[in-house]
Amino acid sequence: MAHYxxxxxxxxxxxxxxxxxxxxxxxxxxxxxxxxNGTFHRVHPDAQFPPMFENDQFFNxxxxxxxxxxxxxxxxxxxxxxxxxxxxxERAAGKSLFGMYRNPLTDDESVKGMIRGTANTNVMVHxxxxxxxKEDSPCLIMDPLSLETEGYTxxxxxxxxxxxxxxxxxxxxxxxxxxxxxxxxxxxxxxxxYFEIDPQGNVLFETxxxxxxxCMMHDxxxxxxxxxxxxxxxxxxxxxxxxxxxxxxxxxxxPVYLGVLKRGADGSDIRWFKRDxxxxxxxxxxxxxxxxxxxxxxxxxxxxxxxxxDIHDDSFDPVAAxxxxxxxxVDLASNGDEFTSIEKLTDWIDEFPRIDERFIGQPYRxxxxxxxDPDMPMDFLRGRASGFKMNKIGHWxxxxxxxxxxxxxxxxxxxxxxxxxxSADAPEGDGYIIALVDNLITNYSDLVVLDALNLPAGxxxxxxxxxxxxxxxxxNWADASKLPRAA
Amino acid sequence: MAHYxxxxxxxxxxxxxxxxxxxxxxxxxxxxxxxxNGTFHRVHPDAQFPPMFENDQFFNxxxxxxxxxxxxxxxxxxxxxxxxxxxxxERAAGKSLFGMYRNPLTDDESVKGMIRGTANTNVMVHxxxxxxxKEDSPCLIMDPLSLETEGYTxxxxxxxxxxxxxxxxxxxxxxxxxxxxxxxxxxxxxxxxYFEIDPQGNVLFETxxxxxxxCMMHDxxxxxxxxxxxxxxxxxxxxxxxxxxxxxxxxxxxPVYLGVLKRGADGSDIRWFKRDxxxxxxxxxxxxxxxxxxxxxxxxxxxxxxxxxDIHDDSFDPVAAxxxxxxxxVDLASNGDEFTSIEKLTDWIDEFPRIDERFIGQPYRxxxxxxxDPDMPMDFLRGRASGFKMNKIGHWxxxxxxxxxxxxxxxxxxxxxxxxxxSADAPEGDGYIIALVDNLITNYSDLVVLDALNLPAGxxxxxxxxxxxxxxxxxNWADASKLPRAA
Numbered sequence: 001m002a003h004y005x006x007x008x009x010x011x012x013x014x015x016x017x018x019x020x021x022x023x024x025x026x027x028x029x030x031x032x033x034x035x036x037n038g039t040f041h042r043v044h045p046d047a048q049f050p051p052m053f054e055n056d057q058f059f060n061x062x063x064x065x066x067x068x069x070x071x072x073x074x075x076x077x078x079x080x081x082x083x084x085x086x087x088x089x090e091r092a093a094g095k096s097l098f099g100m101y102r103n104p105l106t107d108d109e110s111v112k113g114m115i116r117g118t119a120n121t122n123v124m125v126h127x128x129x130x131x132x133x134k135e136d137s138p139c140l141i142m143d144p145l146s147l148e149t150e151g152y153t154x155x156x157x158x159x160x161x162x163x164x165x166x167x168x169x170x171x172x173x174x175x176x177x178x179x180x181x182x183x184x185x186x187x188x189x190x191x192x193x194y195f196e197i198d199p200q201g202n203v204l205f206e207t208x209x210x211x212x213x214x215c216m217m218h219d220x221x222x223x224x225x226x227x228x229x230x231x232x233x234x235x236x237x238x239x240x241x242x243x244x245x246x247x248x249x250x251x252x253x254x255p256v257y258l259g260v261l262k263r264g265a266d267g268s269d270i271r272w273f274k275r276d277x278x279x280x281x282x283x284x285x286x287x288x289x290x291x292x293x294x295x296x297x298x299x300x301x302x303x304x305x306x307x308x309x310d311i312h313d314d315s316f317d318p319v320a321a322x323x324x325x326x327x328x329x330v331d332l333a334s335n336g337d338e339f340t341s342i343e344k345l346t347d348w349i350d351e352f353p354r355i356d357e358r359f360i361g362q363p364y365r366x367x368x369x370x371x372x373d374p375d376m377p378m379d380f381l382r383g384r385a386s387g388f389k390m391n392k393i394g395h396w397x398x399x400x401x402x403x404x405x406x407x408x409x410x411x412x413x414x415x416x417x418x419x420x421x422x423s424a425d426a427p428e429g430d431g432y433i434i435a436l437v438d439n440l441i442t443n444y445s446d447l448v449v450l451d452a453l454n455l456p457a458g459x460x461x462x463x464x465x466x467x468x469x470x471x472x473x474x475x476n477w478a479d480a481s482k483l484p485r486a487a
Numbered sequence: 488m489a490h491y492x493x494x495x496x497x498x499x500x501x502x503x504x505x506x507x508x509x510x511x512x513x514x515x516x517x518x519x520x521x522x523x524n525g526t527f528h529r530v531h532p533d534a535q536f537p538p539m540f541e542n543d544q545f546f547n548x549x550x551x552x553x554x555x556x557x558x559x560x561x562x563x564x565x566x567x568x569x570x571x572x573x574x575x576x577e578r579a580a581g582k583s584l585f586g587m588y589r590n591p592l593t594d595d596e597s598v599k600g601m602i603r604g605t606a607n608t609n610v611m612v613h614x615x616x617x618x619x620x621k622e623d624s625p626c627l628i629m630d631p632l633s634l635e636t637e638g639y640t641x642x643x644x645x646x647x648x649x650x651x652x653x654x655x656x657x658x659x660x661x662x663x664x665x666x667x668x669x670x671x672x673x674x675x676x677x678x679x680x681y682f683e684i685d686p687q688g689n690v691l692f693e694t695x696x697x698x699x700x701x702c703m704m705h706d707x708x709x710x711x712x713x714x715x716x717x718x719x720x721x722x723x724x725x726x727x728x729x730x731x732x733x734x735x736x737x738x739x740x741x742p743v744y745l746g747v748l749k750r751g752a753d754g755s756d757i758r759w760f761k762r763d764x765x766x767x768x769x770x771x772x773x774x775x776x777x778x779x780x781x782x783x784x785x786x787x788x789x790x791x792x793x794x795x796x797d798i799h800d801d802s803f804d805p806v807a808a809x810x811x812x813x814x815x816x817v818d819l820a821s822n823g824d825e826f827t828s829i830e831k832l833t834d835w836i837d838e839f840p841r842i843d844e845r846f847i848g849q850p851y852r853x854x855x856x857x858x859x860d861p862d863m864p865m866d867f868l869r870g871r872a873s874g875f876k877m878n879k880i881g882h883w884x885x886x887x888x889x890x891x892x893x894x895x896x897x898x899x900x901x902x903x904x905x906x907x908x909x910s911a912d913a914p915e916g917d918g919y920i921i922a923l924v925d926n927l928i929t930n931y932s933d934l935v936v937l938d939a940l941n942l943p944a945g946x947x948x949x950x951x952x953x954x955x956x957x958x959x960x961x962x963n964w965a966d967a968s969k970l971p972r973a974a
Contacts, residue, residue, distance in 0.1 A: 001512065001513075001515040001518070001519050001560050001561045001562070002512045002513060002514045002515055002561070003514075003515060003516075004514050016514060016953070017953045018510050018511075018514070018953065019506075019509070019510050019564075019954065020508055020509050020510075021507055021508025021509065021566075022506070022507050022508065023505050023506050023507075024535075024578075025488065025489045025536065025581065026488075026489060027489050027490075027491050027503060027505070028488040028489055028490060029490075031488070032488050048511075049512070073488050074488045074489070075488070077506075079508075091511075094512070441928070442930055443929055443930045443931065444930065465506075466502065466503070466504045466505065466506055466954055466955075467506065467953055467954045468953075
C-alpha cells in the first residue's frame with residue numbers, strides 16, 4: 001500500500017494530491033467574464049507512488065495536469081496524470097521504479113535507458129495539441145480537452161535534441177513555438193539546441209551550440225530577431241550523482257553569461273556576454289532596442305533554490321536568495337563582452353513573472369508576477385505551510401514605473417498567474433489575470449479572475465474547487481480558436 | 488454559471504463536493520489488513536446544479552457514490568454520480584429542473600411525470616449489481632466497480648411498487664434481498680409493498696398492504712420469519728406540498744405502530760401493535776424469541792429531524808430529539824395490540840446503528856453506531872461545522888451489557904460505520920469497523936479501519952483522501968466473492 005514519507009516535501013502544503021477527476025460547471029462566486037472563452041492548463045508534480053528516496057526533491061513527481069475550460073460564462077474542471085513512459089512503467093509495476101531527481105544511477109534496473117521525464121513543469125497548447133514539458137526529456141503530447149496522453153514525440157525525427165525545455169514561447173508575430181533543450185546529447189552534457197515549430201506543428205529548424213558550462217537552463221528570452229540564453233551556475237556533475245547528492249548545486253565562484261543567437265542562424269554564431277556571479281531563473285520578457293537587447297529576469301544576489309544548495313559547502317543564504325525583477329541590457333554594437341547595464345526594477349521580492357504574451361519579444365509595458373512576504377524569503381520549498389508566503393500578485397507598469405498588487409490574505413498562497421487579453425485586439429494589458437489561490441487552512445483552491453490593470457480591486461470571480469491543488473509550476477491560457485475542436 | 492446559495496445546507500460542512508474522480512492505491516497510514524478484500528460503497532447527496540429553491544433540504548441532492556476497493560492490502564478510490572433520469576435531464580439542460588425535496592408541484596414543466604429520484608440514500612451490492620436507492624423512486628442499477636449507471640429497473644415488471652426503500656437487507660439464511668417501498672402507488676399514498684429478490688436477482692414475491700397513516704418509512708426490521716414495519720408520525724399531505732412547506736413534518740398527536748407480517752404471506756395479514764407517540768428512524772436489528780419479536784431501534788421522545796419540524800406549529804425541541812438505542816418487544820401470542828416492553832439499552836445518544844450482518848434477523852450480541860456529543864444534539868443539519876458533533880463510534884455488547892467507543896477528536900465528524908467480518912466463518916463481531924472520518928478544519932476525510940471489538944485502541948489504518956467527502960447517508964461492504972468479476 002502507498003506509504004508516503006513523513007517529510008516536508010510530502011506533508012502539509014506539499015502533501016500529494018493524486019486525484020484524477022472532473023467537475024462540470026464549477027461553483028462560482030462573482031461572475032466569470034463572458035469574454036473568457038478558452039482553456040487554462042497548469043501542472044504540478046504529484047508522485048503516483050511513494051518515491052524511492054525519502055528526501056528526494058518535492059518536484060520529482062509525476063505531472064498532474066489541471067484544465068480549467070472556460071465557455072459560456074462557465075468553467076469546467078478536469079485533472080489527469082500526464083502518462084509518461086515513467087508513469088506507465090510504474091503503473092504496471094504498482095510502485096516507483098525511477099529514483100532520484102535527474103539521477104539515472106538511482107533507477108531500478110528494469111527501467112535503465114527509458115525516458116525519465118515527468119512532464120510536470122509546463123503545459124501549453126500549440127498546433128491543436130497540449131505540449132507537456134519537463135526540461136530533461138522530450139515533449140509529451142496530450143489532448144488539450146480530454147487530457148488523454150498520446151506520448152512522447154521527436155516531431156518525426158526532426159528534433160535531434162534529447163530534451164525539450166519547459167518554457168517554450170509562441171512568437172506572436174510568426175506564431176512559431178520557439179524552444180530550446182539543454183543536456184541535449186545526454187545527462188550533464190554541455191550541448192544545447194534551439195528550434196522553432198510552425199503553427200501547424202512542423203519543425204522549421206534546429207541548431208546546436210555549446211554552453212560555457214553545464215547548468216540548469218530553465219528558461220530563456222526571445223526577441224523578434226534573437227534568442228537569448230542566460231547561463232547561471234546552477235550546475236552539476238557525475239560525482240554528485242554517484243554520491244547521491246542533488247543533481248544541481250549553486251556555484252558562486254562562476255561568472256554568469258548571456259548568450260545571443262540570431263534566430264535561424266547556426267548555433268556556432270552565438271555571442272556570449274559576461275557578468276559577475278548572481279542567480280536568475282525565470283524571464284519576464286526580452287526585446288530589441290536598436291542594437292541593444294533588454295532581458296528582464298528575476299535576479300537574486302545568491303542562490304534562490306534551497307533544494308539545490310551550495311555546490312562547495314551545501315550552504316544556503318535565504319537573504320541573498322531573494323529575487324527582484326531586474327533588467328539586463330547588452331549591446332550588440334559593443335566590442336567587448338560586458339553588460340551595458342543591470343537595473344533593478346522593483347524592491348518587491350518577486351518570481352513567476354508573466355506578461356501579455358501578444359508582446360513576447362516586443363517592447364512592452366505591463367508585467368505581473370508573484371510577490372513574496374519579505375520575512376520569509378524563498379525558503380518555502382523546505383518547509384511547511386507557515387513558511388509559504390507567496391501570497392500577492394504584483395503588477396508592474398514598466399513605462400510609468402508604478403506597481404500595485406492584490407493580497408490574497410495571510411492564509412493563502414498563490415500559484416503562477418496567467419494573463420488573458422480581453423479580446424484579440426485589446427490594448428496591451430487590457431484583460432484578466434487568472435491564478436490559483438490555495439487556502440492553507442481550509443485546503444480549498446479557488447481559481448481567481450482579476451482585472452489585470454486593477455489588481456487591488458480584488459477578484460471579479462472565484463471558481464471554487466473542493467480540493468486544494470498541490471503547488472505547481474507553470475500554466476498557460478489558450479483561446480478557444482486554438483483548441484482542436486469547438487468548445 | 489453555478490452559483491450555489493449561501494445557506495447552511497450548502498456551505499461549511501455541507502458545501503457541495505461535485506467532483507467525480509479516481510485515486511489508485513490510496514495513501515495509507517498504518518496497515519490495511521490483508522483480510523479486507525472487497526468493496527465499501529457509500530453515497531451522499533451532491534446537487535449537480537444549484538437547487539431551484541434556496542432553502543431546500545440538504546439531502547435533496549444527486550447521489551454521489553464513493554467506492555473504496557480493498558485488494559492486496561491496498562485501497563483504490565472512485566467516485567461517480569448516480570446517473571438517474573433526473574441527473575441526465577438536468578445535465579442536458581445545464582441546470583436544475585426538479586424542484587423541492589419530494590414535491591413534484593415545484594418541478595419544471597419539462598420534467599413532469601419523470602422519476603424524481605436522486606439515488607442518494609444507500610448503495611448495496613446484490614446479484615452482481617450495485618443497487619443505488621432512494622425511498623421515493625425505483626432501484627437504480629450501477630456497476631459495482633466501474634460505477635457506470637445502467638438505469639432504473641422494475642425487475643422485468645415484477646415489482647409493481649413505484650418505490651424501493653433505501654434500507655434493503657440481505658437475509659443471511661436465504662441470501663434474499665428483502666425490501667419494501669412506501670407511497671407505493673404514488674406520492675403521499677398509504678400503500679406499501681414488501682418484496683424479496685433471490686441471490687440471482689429474480690423477484691420471488693411482492694405483496695401490498697395499507698399503513699395506519701402515510702409516513703416516512705425509512706427503514707424496517709427483518710427476522711427469520713417476519714418483516715417488521717414501524718409507523719412513526721413523520722407525515723405529510725398535499726396541503727403542505729401546495730404551500731411549499733417541507734414534504735414531511737412531525738405529528739406528536741399520533742400513535743406509533745409496529746406492523747408484523749409473515750414473510751411470504753399476503754399483505755392483508757399484517758398485524759399492528761400500537762404504542763404512545765415517539766420518534767424512531769433506523770433499525771439496528773430484529774429477531775424472534777419464541778413468540779416474541781425484539782426490534783432494536785434508535786428512539787427519541789420527540790422529533791429528531793429539525794429539517795422536518797412540527798407539522799402543527801413548526802417547532803423543534805433539540806433535547807427531546809436525542810435518540811437512544813431502545814428495544815421494542817411485541818408478543819405474537821398476545822391478544823391485544825400493546826407492546827410487551829420498551830427497554831432503553833444505552834444512555835449514549837446514538838444513531839446510524841449497524842451490526843454484523845451475518846446476524847440480520849437472528850439473535851445477536853454486537854452492535855455499533857455513531858455517538859453524539861450530548862451538548863449538541865441532532866441540530867447538525869441546520870448548522871455549520873460547530874454544530875456537528877457526531878464524532879464517536881460506539882460498540883454495544885447487548886449480552887454482556889457493556890459499551891465502549893472510539894473518539895475521533897473535536898475537529899472531526901464520523902460518517903456511518905460499517906462492519907466487515909474477519910472471515911466468512913469468524914465469530915460474531917470478530918472483524919473490522921470501517922468509517923469515513925471528516926476533519927472539519929483540514930477538510931480531509933480518512934477512511935479509518937478499527938478492530939470492531941477493540942474500538943478504544945483506535946484505527947489500525949487510515950486510507951487518506953485529499954478531499955473531504957460531503958456528509959452522506961449509508962454504505963455497505965461487499966466481499967470480493969460478491970463482485971461481478973475478479974478484483
